Amino acid sequence: MRELCVVGLGLIGGSVLRAAVAAGWTAWGATASEEDAGTARADGFDVVDLVEALARAQRSDALVVLAVPLPAVERVLRMLPAGVRLTDVVSVKGPVADLVGRCAPSARYVGGHPMAGTSASGWAASDVALFRGAAWVVAAEDGCDLDVLGDVVRLALAVGAHVVPTDADEHDVAVARVSHLPHVLAAVLASVGAEGGPLALALAAGSFGDATRVAGSDPDLVRAMCEGNRNALLGAVDDALGRLGAARGSLASTGGLAKTIDAGHAARGRLDALRADEGAEVTVDLAARDAREALRAVGARGGRVVALDGTTALARTF
Amino acid sequence: MRELCVVGLGLIGGSVLRAAVAAGWTAWGATASEEDAGTARADGFDVVDLVEALARAQRSDALVVLAVPLPAVERVLRMLPAGVRLTDVVSVKGPVADLVGRCAPSARYVGGHPMAGTSASGWAASDVALFRGAAWVVAAEDGCDLDVLGDVVRLALAVGAHVVPTDADEHDVAVARVSHLPHVLAAVLASVGAEGGPLALALAAGSFGDATRVAGSDPDLVRAMCEGNRNALLGAVDDALGRLGAARGSLASTGGLAKTIDAGHAARGRLDALRADEGAEVTVDLAARDAREALRAVGARGGRVVALDGTTALARTF
Numbered sequence: 001m002r003e004l005c006v007v008g009l010g011l012i013g014g015s016v017l018r019a020a021v022a023a024g025w026t027a028w029g030a031t032a033s034e035e036d037a038g039t040a041r042a043d044g045f046d047v048v049d050l051v052e053a054l055a056r057a058q059r060s061d062a063l064v065v066l067a068v069p070l071p072a073v074e075r076v077l078r079m080l081p082a083g084v085r086l087t088d089v090v091s092v093k094g095p096v097a098d099l100v101g102r103c104a105p106s107a108r109y110v111g112g113h114p115m116a117g118t119s120a121s122g123w124a125a126s127d128v129a130l131f132r133g134a135a136w137v138v139a140a141e142d143g144c145d146l147d148v149l150g151d152v153v154r155l156a157l158a159v160g161a162h163v164v165p166t167d168a169d170e171h172d173v174a175v176a177r178v179s180h181l182p183h184v185l186a187a188v189l190a191s192v193g194a195e196g197g198p199l200a201l202a203l204a205a206g207s208f209g210d211a212t213r214v215a216g217s218d219p220d221l222v223r224a225m226c227e228g229n230r231n232a233l234l235g236a237v238d239d240a241l242g243r244l245g246a247a248r249g250s251l252a253s254t255g256g257l258a259k260t261i262d263a264g265h266a267a268r269g270r271l272d273a274l275r276a277d278e279g280a281e282v283t284v285d286l287a288a289r290d291a292r293e294a295l296r297a298v299g300a301r302g303g304r305v306v307a308l309d310g311t312t313a314l315a316r317t318f
Numbered sequence: 319m320r321e322l323c324v325v326g327l328g329l330i331g332g333s334v335l336r337a338a339v340a341a342g343w344t345a346w347g348a349t350a351s352e353e354d355a356g357t358a359r360a361d362g363f364d365v366v367d368l369v370e371a372l373a374r375a376q377r378s379d380a381l382v383v384l385a386v387p388l389p390a391v392e393r394v395l396r397m398l399p400a401g402v403r404l405t406d407v408v409s410v411k412g413p414v415a416d417l418v419g420r421c422a423p424s425a426r427y428v429g430g431h432p433m434a435g436t437s438a439s440g441w442a443a444s445d446v447a448l449f450r451g452a453a454w455v456v457a458a459e460d461g462c463d464l465d466v467l468g469d470v471v472r473l474a475l476a477v478g479a480h481v482v483p484t485d486a487d488e489h490d491v492a493v494a495r496v497s498h499l500p501h502v503l504a505a506v507l508a509s510v511g512a513e514g515g516p517l518a519l520a521l522a523a524g525s526f527g528d529a530t531r532v533a534g535s536d537p538d539l540v541r542a543m544c545e546g547n548r549n550a551l552l553g554a555v556d557d558a559l560g561r562l563g564a565a566r567g568s569l570a571s572t573g574g575l576a577k578t579i580d581a582g583h584a585a586r587g588r589l590d591a592l593r594a595d596e597g598a599e600v601t602v603d604l605a606a607r608d609a610r611e612a613l614r615a616v617g618a619r620g621g622r623v624v625a626l627d628g629t630t631a632l633a634r635t636f
Contacts, residue, residue, distance in 0.1 A: 115523040135521050164520050174518040178511045182525040184575070185503055187582020188561045192554060193496045194585035198620025198636065200492040201592050202482050203453050205433040207500040208589075210528040215586035219579045226575050236510060237566045243506045244562065248555045257502070257544050261537045264505020267512035268533035271526075274519050302516025318516065 002085075002151050003027065003062035005053050007076055009036045011117060012089045013067025014126025017045055019159035022128050028053060032072070036123035043123075054081055063151045065089060065112075069221060070096070070228040077103035085145075087112045087152045091175060092229040093139050093168035110149045111139035111168060114161055115179070119216040132160035135304065140165045140295040146286050153286075153308050163305035163313075165295035176232035181240060183214050183222050184233070190215040274302050279316035286311040320403075320469050321345065321380035323371050325394055327354045329435060330407045331385025332444025335363055337477035340446050346371060350390070354441035361441075372399055381405060381469045383430075387539060388413065388546040395421035403463075405430045405470045409493060410547040411457050411486035428467045429457035429486060432479055433497070437534040450478035453622065458483045458613040464604050471604075471626050481623035481631075483613035494550035499558060501532050501540050502551070508533040592620050597634035604629040 004027035006017045013029065014036065020027040028046040030053035031037050040047045048056070057064050058081035066088035068076055073090060077099055080086065086107040090096050093111045100109045116134040118125060136156035138149060156163050166174070190212040193200055214222075226233055247260040284294045284305070295313070298305065303317025322345035324335045331347065332354065338345045346364040348371035349355050358365045366374070375382050376399035384406035386394055391408060395417055398404065404425040408414050411429045418427045434452040436443060454474035458467060474481050484492070508530040511518055532540075544551055565578040602612045602623070613631070616623065621635025 115521050117524070134523065137521065164517070166517055170517060171521075174514050174521050177514040177518045178522040178526040181510060182507060182529045184562070184565055184578060185507055186525070186529060186586075187578050188558055188565065189500060189503055190582040190585035190589070191561055191578075192499060192557045194588050195557060196492050196495040197618075198592065199482070199484055199488060199617055200495045201589050202617065202620040202622065203433050203455065203489075203492050204496040204589060205452065206435070207504070207532045208496040210531055211500045211504060212582075212586050212589070213528055214525045215582040216590065217583075219576075219583040222583075223575050223579050226579070227569070227573055230569060230573055234566065234570055237562065237569065239510045239513060240506055241559070241562055241566060243509055244502070244555065244559055247502055247506065248552065248559060251545070251548060251555065252552055255545055255548055257541050258537075260502060260505050260509075261541050261544070264508040264530075264533040265535075265537040265540075267508035268504075268530050270512050271508070271519050271522060271530070272534065274516065299517055299520065300515075302520040304520065 001025065002154065003060045004155065005029070005057035005062045005064045006067055007050065007053065007064060008067035008072070009033070009040050009047065009123050009126070010067065011121045011125045012114065013065065014040065014123040015128065015130035016065055016067060016089065016159065018126055018128040019131055020155065021045065023158040025158065028056065033122070039123050050076070050079065054079060057081065057084060061085065063087060063148070063155065069224045071224055074099055074103055080104045080107055082106045083108060085148045085151060086110075087148070089114055091179065091225045093137070093171045095228055097139070097141070097168050108145040108148045110144050110152050112152050112156070113137040113171065113175070114156070119214055121218045121221060129160070131156070134161045135164045136161035137164050137166060137171050139168050139171060140292040141167050142292060144292065146291055150286050150308065150311065153305060153313065157306070157308060164299045165305065166299040167296060170300070172229050172232040173235070176229050176236040180226045180229050180233045181236040183217070183226055184237060185240065186212050186215040277318065279303055279318050282315050282317055284313045284315060286313055319343065320472065321378045322473065323347070323375035323380045323382045324385055325368065325371065325382060326385035326390070327351070327358050327365065327441050327444070328385065329439045329443045330432065331383065332358065332441040333446065333448035334383055334385060334407065334477065336444055336446040337449060338473065339363065341476040343476065346374065351440070357441050368394070368397065372397060375399065375402060379403065381466070381473065383407060387542045389542055392417055392421055398422045398425055400424045401426060403466045403469060404428075405466070407432055409497065409543045411455070411489045413546055415457070415459070415486050426463040426466045428462050428470050430470050430474070431455040431489065431493070432474070437532055439536045439539060447478070449474070452479045453482045454479035455482050455484060455489050457486050457489060458610040459485050460610060462610065464609055468604050468626065468629065471623060471631065475624070475626060482617045483623065484617040485614060488618070490547050490550040491553070494547050494554040498544045498547050498551045499554040501535070501544055502555060503558065504530050504533040595636065597621055597636050600633050600635055602631045602633060604631055
């Protein structure tokens with residue numbers, strides 16, 4: 001059974017370590033935060049310094065999980081042993097792949113991104129159940145190492161997630177729309193509400209509270225995430241600006257918001273329908289030459305890998 | 319004890335009827351929906367036709383609660399007995415006050431607006447606990463009837479809400495920012511996400527799900543609510559467009575989002591701080607000449623009325 005080395009023990013890395021150990025994996029971690037290291041050790045986890053953690057990963061051919069914020073990725077990459085099995089949980093995939101190509105070109109890298117989080121951060125916020133029911137993106141790039149891809153899929157499934165296969169570019173465009181733009185809009189809405197003074201905040205109910213929840217997240221982490229996906233996020237922001245401007249124009253000229261509200265209702269309906277539909281079973285052989293394309297086709301249709309038996313991935317798709 | 323006549327038995331009106339009866343009030347309702355009337359009667363509530371409901375209200379000097387959507391308000395107003403005690407739960411206050419002045423000028427009207435709801439609608443979605451812990455706006459306009467204002471405060475407190483006093487214009491500007499704009503942004507975000515196709519929706523997690531929740535609401539009700547507050551909503555949309563445009567410009571030119579994200583974080587912090595602060599106790603005598611101004615001053619500071627003893631309102635404010 002593959003062993004696991006988690007670098008970075010904040011909300012996501014800490015939760016990976018907790019959940020992998022709970023699933024029976026041999027796993028250890030390293031973190032630059034003295035505080036996170038101390039509390040993780042006090043909670044009974046195997047936390048060593050980064051050099052030792054990576055040396056141990058090399059000896060046991062472990063999978064290394066990069067769970068540091070994007071600005072800290074390059075420093076860790078430059079310390080990696082040659083030929084290491086490598087994945088990450090960073091919220092953008094193109095920029096990380098570029099960094100790996102430049103700073104750790106011999107790494108057997110398959111990018112990952114679990115779509116889970118809370119507005120809290122640090123080891124103290126980590127949770128063994130964080131990934132249960134969540135989507136875990138795996139970047140099935142042309143030419144990627146299928147053996148390591150299998151490791152990442154096994155890890156994601158072991159911690160209770162399902163795997164959505166795609167590639168780095170498709171991932172970055174998609175998360176700009178459904179993860180990074182929501183953070184920008186939450187910040188904008190929170191500011192517009194607070195600009196209304198104490199009365200407006202006293203009247204804020206569920207719609208405002210829910211829509212601004214992620215504005216409570218650590219602003220440095222949110223900035224690192226959003227700024228790291230600059231190009232794709234610009235496209236998503238422009239789409240939102242266009243739609244909001246159209247709503248403004250319609251409200252000002254005709255007094256009507258039918259197009260905006262009806263389109264939003266239909267769109268939310270598509271999300272609910274996708275979540276309610278179990279999809280049909282398909283299998284993908286991870287040892288086959290066309291495995292990467294077959295996996296990406298599953299993700300492109302909104303499908304997911306839900307089990308892995310040897311090299312046979314069981315997916316549900318539409 | 320005041321009796322209660324609820325006109326309109328959807329989510330809000332139905333919940334008012336349920337909660338008032340549970341609090342020991344004598345209350346009856348009327349609705350234009352045969353379906354809501356049938357299920358409400360089957361649930362054991364006193365539902366009669368509108369003419370009879372209003373005649374009974376006149377005989378017993380009951381408080382009439384208008385709980386129909388804005389487009390249906392005028393028709394009900396034209397049927398009201400002269401001099402009736404009247405409040406409403408419509409999500410805009412200026413347009414309703416204008417309609418009352420035109421169609422039912424003798425009504426002793428004090429506007430109200432409970433800040434509670436779900437994305438479901440109709441009697442079937444009504445809930446005896448909907449208003450527990452919610453803000454219930456009462457419009458303490460210059461010259462309004464303080465006796466009826468007391469009725470509305472007693473009703474709001476009886477169903478578990480706290481009262482935020484303000485006036486119609488301040489209310490409409492505030493809810494444009496914290497209630498109507500969130501619906502428009504939820505629709506815009508849902509559309510931007512769905513435009514990303516099945517992959518984007520498959521990757522949508524908590525931030526997208528929470529921020530688009532209200533896009534699942536009945537689109538006709540959302541339109542009636544937002545379009546009814548057109549002028550104030552235009553101001554809130556323009557504020558959002560300006561801030562989102564500034565974020566776009568900053569991201570494109572410098573790659574940074576510090577100003578947007580930091581401001582949003584601070585704004586969300588002000589909401590959390592207001593909710594965590596109990597405030598200081600003050601009392602307002604509803605029989606005093608300056609009662610309306612004193613009440614509005616409480617709301618303007620983000621405060622609320624939490625109890626009423628005779629004509630003495632106990633408020634918590636900042």
